[in-house]
Structures are given as structure tokens and as C-alpha cells.
Amino acid sequence: MQIGAQALRKAALNEDAKAYVLNNPALFHLFKKAADRYIGGETLEDTVVKARALDNQKFSMEFMGESTRTEQESNMSTQEFIRICEQIRIQDLNATVSLDLSHIGLAISEDLCLNNLQSICDEASKSNIEVIISAEGTERTDAIIEIYKKAIKNYDQLALTLQAYLYRTKDDFEEIKKETGRIRIVKGAFETAEGLSMPRGEKLDEIYLGYIDQLLAQKHKCSIATHDRKIQAQARLLIQEHKPVKEMYEFESLYGICNDQLFVLKDQGYQTKLYFVYGKEWYLYLCNRIAEYPMNIFQALNDMMQ
Numbered sequence: 001m002q003i004g005a006q007a008l009r010k011a012a013l014n015e016d017a018k019a020y021v022l023n024n025p026a027l028f029h030l031f032k033k034a035a036d037r038y039i040g041g042e043t044l045e046d047t048v049v050k051a052r053a054l055d056n057q058k059f060s061m062e063f064m065g066e067s068t069r070t071e072q073e074s075n076m077s078t079q080e081f082i083r084i085c086e087q088i089r090i091q092d093l094n095a096t097v098s099l100d101l102s103h104i105g106l107a108i109s110e111d112l113c114l115n116n117l118q119s120i121c122d123e124a125s126k127s128n129i130e131v132i133i134s135a136e137g138t139e140r141t142d143a144i145i146e147i148y149k150k151a152i153k154n155y156d157q158l159a160l161t162l163q164a165y166l167y168r169t170k171d172d173f174e175e176i177k178k179e180t181g182r183i184r185i186v187k188g189a190f191e192t193a194e195g196l197s198m199p200r201g202e203k204l205d206e207i208y209l210g211y212i213d214q215l216l217a218q219k220h221k222c223s224i225a226t227h228d229r230k231i232q233a234q235a236r237l238l239i240q241e242h243k244p245v246k247e248m249y250e251f252e253s254l255y256g257i258c259n260d261q262l263f264v265l266k267d268q269g270y271q272t273k274l275y276f277v278y279g280k281e282w283y284l285y286l287c288n289r290i291a292e293y294p295m296n297i298f299q300a301l302n303d304m305m306q
């Protein structure tokens with residue numbers, strides 16, 4: 001299974017394989033059926049319909065895309081994130097915005113990225129919508145943190161994702177905690193060079209919960225972004241111990257992954273949020289969801305046959 005997952009990660013990045021699937025109407029239809037389990041749809045409008053059907057569940061929306069390589073592409077993505085903010089405001093949605101800085105120009109220039117982020121935050125500020133910056137590969141961590149620290153000076157509803165599996169996060173956490181923006185803790189999804197990150201396991205779980213414990217104890221806004229049932233159970237105990245007010249924390253899951261666990265937490269009265277991605281770049285997203293949990297291949301086959 002693990003070898004298959006690694007192969008799938010590589011296949012996902014193979015442009016020829018991607019073009020073959022996406023340009024073949026029969027394959028496109030099959031793969032899209034499997035992807036629908038994990039995405040809001042191909043458009044913002046599809047996503048809003050899907051999210052609203054979920055019994056007043058708070059949600060976050062991200063327009064999916066790979067690192068933009070031209071200024072024009074990054075400006076177009078920025079316009080789409082602005083459109084998300086407008087629609088949240090106009091439709092009064094219980095929703096936030098999530099984004100990769102590389103989608104709005106980080107790979108081109110930090111100034112371009114900061115300007116684009118500022119434009120999104122300007123629109124978000126009209127109704128105080130939270131904007132959450134994702135964590136990316138380690139080659140981008142320094143730049144992401146720098147841009148976050150600059151941008152939060154002008155918009156305090158800006159949040160940042162930190163990856164618990166990186167050894168450096170211990171220091172980044174101390175620095176970022178000084179800002180008031182929400183800190184989303186994830187385990188970490190990217191492959192890293194040796195020595196930069198720790199593998200899944202008890203040590204990582206302990207470190208993950210250590211960050212959550214500190215954030216809850218210090219009444220700092222946080223997001224417990226995991227599907228790990230054990231961590232969710234331990235975090236519930238920490239919430240009972242520190243008694244944060246509701247806006248201070250949220251359990252967050254990716255749409256299509258262990259959502260039953262999130263809905264149970266919601267029914268128990270905990271703050272929860274569902275993370276939707278949407279757009280036409282769903283092929284890579286689907287491959288990654290299967291690669292990170294290879295048993296999902298059976299789910300995908302089943303979805304294709306429906």
C-alpha cells in the first residue's frame with residue numbers, strides 16, 4: 001500500500017498522465033465522481049450550495065490551484081479569493097477563507113504576494129472575515145512567516161497554519177504566538193528533507209497536543225485541524241480544562257475525510273469547521289487524498305462505480 005501511495009504521489013505530478021485522464025471524457029467522468037467526495041465542486045457557487053446543505057455547519061473555502069508562475073495568473077487567483085470574501089459577505093455565510101500564498105504570487109515575488117494578500121484582506125475586512133494562510137513545503141516556510149507578520153499588522157483577522165511535525169515549529173510557534181491571529185495546528189502533509197520533520201507517531205501526537213494545550217491555556221485563538229480521533233479526544237479534555245470561550249477554538253476537518261467524527265463533536269456542542277476546496281485542479285487533490293491514506297483507493301473505486 002505504501003509503495004502504491006508513493007507511486008500515486010509521483011503519478012499525480014506527471015503532466016502526461018494528468019492530461020490523459022482529463023482529456024478522455026470517460027476517464028474524466030469517473031475520476032470526477034471520485035473527486036466529488038473531497039471537493040466543494042468546480043466553482044464557488046457549487047461549493048456554497050454543498051456547504052449550506054450541511055445544517056448550518058461553519059466552513060472554510062479555498063480556490064484550489066498549483067503555485068502560480070506568472071503575475072497574471074496570481075492576480076486572477078487573487079480576484080477569485082476576493083470573490084469568495086464578497087459572497088461570504090453578501091450571502092452572510094458562516095464561513096472563512098483559506099489560501100496558499102504560492103497561489104497568489106509567492107513563487108514570483110514576496111512584494112506581489114503581500115500586495116495580493118492585502119487586497120484579499122481589504123475585502124475580508126468589510127465584514128471581518130477570517131483569512132487563514134496554509135503551510136506549504138519547507139522551502140517556503142520562512143517567506144510565509146515573514147509575509148504573515150507584515151500582513152497581520154493591517155488585518156488582525158489573519159490566521160496562520162503551523163506544522164507540528166517540523167522541528168523548527170517550536171521556535172516559530174513562540175514567535176507567532178505574539179500575534180493575536182488564530183493559529184491552526186496541523187501535523188504536516190509535505191515530504192521534507194531528512195532531519196527537518198518527525199514521522200507520524202506518539203511523539204508527534206504529544207507535540208501536537210502540547211501546542212494546543214498552550215494555545216487554550218493562554219486564551220489564544222486556535223484551530224485543531226486533524227482527523228485523528230485520539231487527538232480530538234485529548235483536545236476535548238483540554239477544552240474542558242481551560243474552558244475557552246467558543247470563538248477561541250475550533251475543530252477543523254477536510255471535507256470528505258472523517259466528517260462523521262466532526263459532526264459528533266458539533267452535536268456535543270464543540271465549535272467545528274469544515275474545509276472545502278473547489279476548482280478545476282481537483283485531479284492532484286484527489287491523488288493526494290488517496291496517497292496519504294491508501295485505503296481510500298477502495299472508496300474511490302466504489303464512488304466511480306456509483
Ligand SMILES: Cc1cc2nc3c(=O)[nH]c(=O)nc-3n(C[C@H](O)[C@H](O)[C@H](O)COP(=O)(O)OP(=O)(O)OC[C@H]3O[C@@H](n4cnc5c(N)ncnc54)[C@H](O)[C@@H]3O)c2cc1C
Pocket residue numbers: 133134135136161163186187188189190200225226227228229252253254257258275289290292293296
Ligand atoms: C483543516 C485542515 C487544514 C490543513 N492545512 C494544511 C496545511 O496548510 N499544510 C499542511 O502541510 N497540511 C495541512 N493539512 C493536512 C495535515 O497536515 C495532515 O496531513 C492531515 O490532516 C492528515 O493528518 P491527521 O492529523 O488527520 O493525522 P494522521 O495521523 O495522518 O491520520 C490520523 C487518522 O485520521 C484518518 N485519516 C487521515 N487522513 C485521512 C484520509 N485522507 N482519508 C481517510 N482518513 C484519514 C485515519 O483514520 C488516520 O488513521 C490540513 C489538514 C486539515 C484538517
